Amino acid sequence: MLSAPYITLPTVIAGAAVIFLFALALYPSSLLQWFKRKRYQYEVTFSLYMLSPTEKFIFNSILFLFLSMVSIAVALYLPRHVKIIAHRAYYYVSGDLLKNGTTSGVLDTTGAGFLTPTAVAEVAGSA
Structure with missing residues (x-):
């Protein structure tokens, strides 16, 4: 007799990750645009856009x-x-x-x- 399969937390997390990756594959531009906009807001807010990459790294660290x-x-x-x-x-x-x-x-x-x-x-x- 076969028992009903149990749905475990790792299974749910793996399923959510697959769905997220599928959505990311379908709509990469909107998500990437959102991340770019947030990065731009962060750099403008803290005036990081005028620093060199080394200075940005030090500040972010x-x-x-x-x-x-x-x-x-x-x-x-x-x-x-x-x-x-x-x-x-x-x-x-x-x-x-x-x-x-x-x-x-x-x-x-x-x-x-x-x-x-x-x-x-x-x-x-x-x-």
Whole structure:
């Protein structure tokens, strides 16, 4: 007995790639014109059209490295920062610490940069 074939993610991606390449083969001029227009807008916006190829390479390399570092920093540190801000907002609105004491740094009495269970108890007045 034959089982029904499963459609997997690689199959879907390969099919989408084939469809994209087929569309690119049918309409190459419009897509290429769009890319050329975007490249022209980029060069005019940053005044790269008046630079030599070496200067363009240096500028594009520095811009790429800067944007890469910013995107990595956002991916690594933004979720934690948003979590800390949300905890602080909760503390300011409710006047109460969260159950696990994660309003780190809001009422830091230890100087260690985070609240310990004893510091939470001291702040709450139950020590």
